[in-house]
Amino acid sequence: MKNMNPRLRGSLEISVASVGFGFLGIFGKWAFQSGLSVGELLSYRFALAAVLLWIFLLLFRPSWVRLSVRQIVIAALLGIFGYAFFSTLYFTAVDGLSITLAALLLYTYPFWVNVFSHFFTQDKISGKEALCLVAASSGLVMLLWGHIEVKNIWAVAAGLGAAISYAIYVLLSGRLQKNVRPITSALYVITFGALALSLFHHPHYSAISNLSDIQATSILGLAFVCTIIPLTLELAALQKLKSTEVALLMMIEPITAALMGALIFHERLTPVQLLGALVIGAALVTNTLYSRPTPSAD
Known part of the structure; x- marks a missing residue:
């Protein structure tokens, strides 16, 4: 793996x-059906x-816990205003819209x-990249189009807000944490995200011992399968690929969600x-195989 081409390795990591991330809807659906609220679940x-x-990390890699004050502050901001904010908006959208519409907005x-x-960095969109984005987006609409329901109009704003805030998170993570060990960055992003969510939602942690088996399984799945592993790998991929490439390859997530739902x-x-x-897959393969390497992706 270490001898693998960095771009190929980054593509595999984000895939x-x-x-x-594609299992979010599965575990989330089980959790909501079992009675957990958005705030409790997050x-x-x-x-x-x-x-x-x-x-x-403290048991097996204690030296990896160390991080400069500057990077701790960056991770704190990404965890609080990035991941915690994005997650709250997205699950608010899921609670007020049909899952299909919430996913389309995200x-x-x-x-x-x-x-x-394109407008705020040096990574300009090429014609081929724009074409792949349009093709993948068209495939996404075909994949997710179905039951459209709006229970709360503010949930639509929450869905768009989730998409925009996550886009900013991806861009800033790719630029501000280039030289940070991914799992260390994930540690602090997740930790500060947890603190922010706890302060905002005020969950009753004393009730954890009363969780049902399905609730405990859902939370464990979300924590390990949908948070620790993918967030660490996403940060690793952002050190090797352009943010635009990472964002496009993450469209594998709705394909996974659809297949797991089936x-x-x-x-x-x-x-x-x-x-x-198939359209999404073809667009992603084309973009990955023919993307131009950039210095920022080294």
């Missing part, structure tokens, strides 16, 4: 991360992820990453949805 998810990471974030990157919840995928998944 695995996207698969992990707080428990990030708190458990932080505890697991701290225990692992996955406008590769568009925002490309726009912000396998676990027996949701039927129509021919149009399957075609949409």
Whole structure:
């Protein structure tokens, strides 16, 4: 793995991360059906992820816990105003919209990453990259198009806010944490995200001992499969690829979510949805194979 081409390694890292993120809806659906609220779920998810990471690193890699004051401050800001803020907005959207519409709004974030990157950084969008983005976005609409329901109009704003805030998180993470060990960065981002969510949502941690088996399983799955592993790999990929490439490759997430929904919840995928998944896959492969390397991706 260490001898692998950095761009290929980064592509594999973000692909695995996207698969992990794709299980968010599965564990989230189980948790909500079992009676957990948005605030409880997010707080428990990030708190458990932080505890697991701290225990692992202190036991096996204590030197990896050390980080400069500057990078701790950066990780704190990314955890509080990035991940905690984004997660709250997204699950608020899920609570007030159909899952389909919430997902469609969230996955406008590769568009925002490309726009912000084009106008505020030196990474300008090429014609090929723009074409791949349009193709992948079209495939996304085909894949996720279905039941559209709006229970709360503010949830639409929350969905768009989640996409924009996550786009900013991806861009800033890729530029401010280039030389930080990914798992160390993830440790502090998750920890400060957990603190912010706990202060905002005021969950009753004393009630953890009363969680049902399905609730405990959902929280553990969210903490490990959907937080520790993918967040660490995403940060690692951002050190090797452009933010725009990472954002586009993360469209593997809705493909994973759709396939897992079909396998676990027996949701039927129509021919149009399957075609949409193929269009997304073709766009991602094309963009990955023919993307121009840049100094920032080294």
